[in-house]
Amino acid sequence: MDNSDNKVLRLNNFEDFGPSRLKLLKHIENDCLEYLVSVGYSYVDPPILESADLFLKKSLGSTSSSTYTFMDLENRLVSMRPDFTASVIRLIFDNYKEESFISKACYSGPVFRYEPATSDSVQLYQVGAEFLGQKGNKSDLELLSNSIKCLDLVGIKNYKIDLGHVGIVRELILQKGFGNSIAELVLNNLQNFYEKDWEENLIFKAKQLNLINLNNKEKDSLIPEDILSKYKDKLSSDLGMRAQEDIINRFVSKVASQVTIEEIKECINLVKKIMNMSIKEFLNNDNEVNFDSDNCRDFRNLLGNLQNILGEERALTLNLTLTRNLAYYNGIVFDIKSDKDIILGGGGRYDDLPSRLGYDFDQGCLGFAINLTKTTEVIGY
Amino acid sequence: MNSKLSEKLRILLPSSGSLAEGSISFMAQKGINIEKESDRKLFGKIKGFPEVEIFFQRSGDIPLSIDRGMGHFGITGLDRYLEHCEGSKNSCVIKDNLKFGDSKLVVAVPDGWIDVTSISDLVEVCYEFKQNNNNLRLATKYPNLVRRKLDEFGITNVVLVTASGGLEAAPMIGYADIIADITVTGNTMKENNLRPLLDGVLFKSQAAFISSNLIPNKLKKSSNAIIDKINL
Structure with missing residues (x-):
């Protein structure tokens, strides 16, 4: 008898995996891991549950609202891993020092991300790799080649790669004389670049953030004594734990980086030119934007080599709007998509991550992951 | 039941x-x-x-x-x-x-913090506190709502101090540095030397x-x- 009031239902946004899907998933997982181990990656398996701090430090909190975090039975704040990267890096640095150091590690298993706005599954299966100890486009190319090889092994056809580079866009904005605050604002909003009101919204946000000198008036004096005299009453009120000197110093640096409305529009035009550039234009450097730094040259080489590897049947798109999680990536960023634009995986370079997690290491760090949950969906089971 | x-x-x-x-x-x-x-x-x-x-x-x-x-x-x-x-x-x-x-949940800072006008300024102030081995403390009656909203802005170094009333006095008494509270006109905040941030409305209700x-x-x-x- 079906007593529906007593039934305990499966949690929303969690999926059951039946035998055929699980068989496919395990098959793909094994093929990828076997390949990665054969090219020198060590298979590791960190715990699903880690101190919440590990993931907070990794993302600077930007993913904390989608991470399952709770107090455990010993009153420790713990999180179910939202991805593998931070755990794998912790595992390597905690266990494998000096001669035994593992510079290439691969992994597989479930990760947990709560995205209330979508119906996406909370529990995702991933297989992926981390690569420590090399900077420059040689390791970028190796990582991309390995992720391509994994996808080829699992039998996905006609996939596409969107490739961007966080560092290059930032570099160009700074080269043209705009400050860090403007660069951050633009980069943070690049993922909405193709939306209709992008330009308007960007200017609106810049105004809200006080990055624009609205009246085009002469900037106020930035001499601390003048500021102290102008804001005497406010600065002599209760400032809490902040020192008057710190407030004035920050005020000076903030006002100094303000731009006029014409200048922000000039920056927007520059960004539009960069974003609308094709791979061919970028490779030939024949656009009026002059890409001539070491980073740009390296990236140009990478694009050329990658085009050769992918051939004509798999599309490569230059997508400099790929700027997800800026607190984290500092070089290449890529998405691997099915022919119907379902994201099957991705990765990039995050050289600062080991030091952010507290390890004294500055020799490069990058990785990729393939979403097995989506991949099995696309292949069909 | x-x-x-x-x-x-x-x-x-x-x-x-x-x-x-x-x-x-x-x-x-x-x-x-x-x-x-x-x-x-x-x-x-x-x-x-x-x-x-x-x-x-x-x-x-x-x-x-x-x-x-x-x-x-x-x-x-x-x-x-x-x-x-x-x-x-x-x-x-x-x-x-x-x-x-109608009500608004608003973040307000001491009026003397002339360098802080928006939420993004708070990110830098958090780092300033960290460098001095302190944490920025925010008093509120809505810790869950505030935490979720601050997370969206990438502000994670704030320590939330849960209080049930008289929040406007928290910075002066010294148990918090800034507040997030329900306000309609902002007058009580102003009278207590607090200034709502320009983009400081975390939630309209x-x-x-x-x-x-x-x-x-x-x-x-x-x-x-x-x-x-x-x-x-």
Whole structure:
């Protein structure tokens, strides 16, 4: 008898995996891991549950609202891993020092991300790799080649790669004389670049953030004594734990980086030119934007080599709007998509991550992951 | 849910303040006239609905009462509901803008912090505090809502100090550096040397009609009658 009031239902946004899907998933997982181990990656398996701090430090909190975090039975704040990267890096640095150091590690298993706005599954299966100890486009190319090889092994056809580079866009904005605050604002909003009101919204946000000198008036004096005299009453009120000197110093640096409305529009035009550039234009450097730094040259080489590897049947798109999680990536960023634009995986370079997690290491760090949950969906089971 | 509760459909309304007056007026506008023997009584009934009972509670207690199955419908501030029950499977918001009980949850800083005008400034101030081996402390009555909103801005180094009243004095007393509180005009903040940030409205709220997801089948007829009457 079906007593529906007593039934305990499966949690929303969690999926059951039946035998055929699980068989496919395990098959793909094994093929990828076997390949990665054969090219020198060590298979590791960190715990699903880690101190919440590990993931907070990794993302600077930007993913904390989608991470399952709770107090455990010993009153420790713990999180179910939202991805593998931070755990794998912790595992390597905690266990494998000096001669035994593992510079290439691969992994597989479930990760947990709560995205209330979508119906996406909370529990995702991933297989992926981390690569420590090399900077420059040689390791970028190796990582991309390995992720391509994994996808080829699992039998996905006609996939596409969107490739961007966080560092290059930032570099160009700074080269043209705009400050860090403007660069951050633009980069943070690049993922909405193709939306209709992008330009308007960007200017609106810049105004809200006080990055624009609205009246085009002469900037106020930035001499601390003048500021102290102008804001005497406010600065002599209760400032809490902040020192008057710190407030004035920050005020000076903030006002100094303000731009006029014409200048922000000039920056927007520059960004539009960069974003609308094709791979061919970028490779030939024949656009009026002059890409001539070491980073740009390296990236140009990478694009050329990658085009050769992918051939004509798999599309490569230059997508400099790929700027997800800026607190984290500092070089290449890529998405691997099915022919119907379902994201099957991705990765990039995050050289600062080991030091952010507290390890004294500055020799490069990058990785990729393939979403097995989506991949099995696309292949069909 | 206890057996006593499941005999009648139970509606929880705010017992005092503007939400209380607004709720009674709102129900009356919808043709639901609440009968209460005296102002001190914390329960009442609805003319023409003998199978429905009304209980009056503090608006802040209503979300959890509904979520825990102590009532079937309720009116409370949307901010209160989201603070206590966002994401709960036991209850839901049926309508989140009943056109009364407007309020804003606003972040305010000491007026002397002339370098801080927006939320993004707080990110840098957090680092300044960290460099001095301190944490920026924010006093609020809405720690969950504030935490979620600050997370969206990437501000994670703030220590939330939960307080129940008189938040405007927190920076002067010294138990917090900044506050996030409900305000309508901002005057109280101003009088206490606090300045709302330009983009500091974390949340805008109105009175909301909320429902338990655990209404027993035998009360469905009454609950549907109330929903129809209120025309939500």
